[in-house]
Amino acid sequence: MPALVSRGRGRRTINEINMVPFIDVMLVLLIIFMVTAPLIRPGTINLPSVAKSSQQAADVVQVEIKRDGTLALHGKAESSTLQLDSIATAVQEAQAGDPARPVVISADREVQYDQVIQVMDRLRQAGVQRIGLAAASRS
Numbered sequence: 717m718p719a720l721v722s723r724g725r726g727r728r729t730i731n732e733i734n735m736v737p738f739i740d741v742m743l744v745l746l747i748i749f750m751v752t753a754p755l756i757r758p759g760t761i762n763l764p765s766v767a768k769s770s771q772q773a774a775d776v777v778q779v780e781i782k783r784d785g786t787l788a789l790h791g792k793a794e795s796s797t798l799q800l801d802s803i804a805t806a807v808q809e810a811q812a813g814d815p816a817r818p819v820v821i822s823a824d825r826e827v828q829y830d831q832v833i834q835v836m837d838r839l840r841q842a843g844v845q846r847i848g849l850a851a852a853s854r855s
Contacts, residue, residue, distance in 0.1 A: 777810045778850075779803065779839075781823040781831055800834060804842035815845050822850035 778790040787798045789806050798806050811817045819839060823832050832849075839847055 775817065777807055777817060777819045779807065779819060779821045779835060781821065781827050781835060783824040783826050785827070785831060787835065800838065803835060804838045804844075807839060807844060808842055811844070815843055818846040818848060819844050820848045820850050 780788040780790060782788065787800065787803055789798055789803070789810060807819055808815075811819075821832060821835055836847055
């Protein structure tokens with residue numbers, strides 16, 4: 717309801733927005749977000765699944781991140797278990813001098829997102845050009 721001001725002979729209304737209720741609501745929302753933000757812990761992610769996926773190429777190097785955090789490298793014929801420090805050199809050897817040969821990273825649903833990013837970062841630093849993520853297909 718606009719306020720009425722009497723000045724001299726007549727009365728006229730003052731059309732102003734009252735900002736106090738707006739500020740009160742914003743402060744309450746700020747407090748709520750500040751209290752609830754530390755309680756949200758995004759540790760693990762559920763990897764996406766796709767309805768229809770195309771077949772991946774036959775000569776890809778596959779890096780598998782298992783639930784316990786160990787890494788496995790699957791090439792054409794060999795399969796080996798590796799550590800994060802040695803994954804870059806092993807992938808380069810599996811690519812056989814072809815940096816354009818694709819590398820596919822597949823991870824378990826329970827693997828933390830940070831582990832996948834660390835593997836991708838090591839591969840990028842090693843000069844791997846094509847890195848992809850594998851998704852489980854729904855049957």
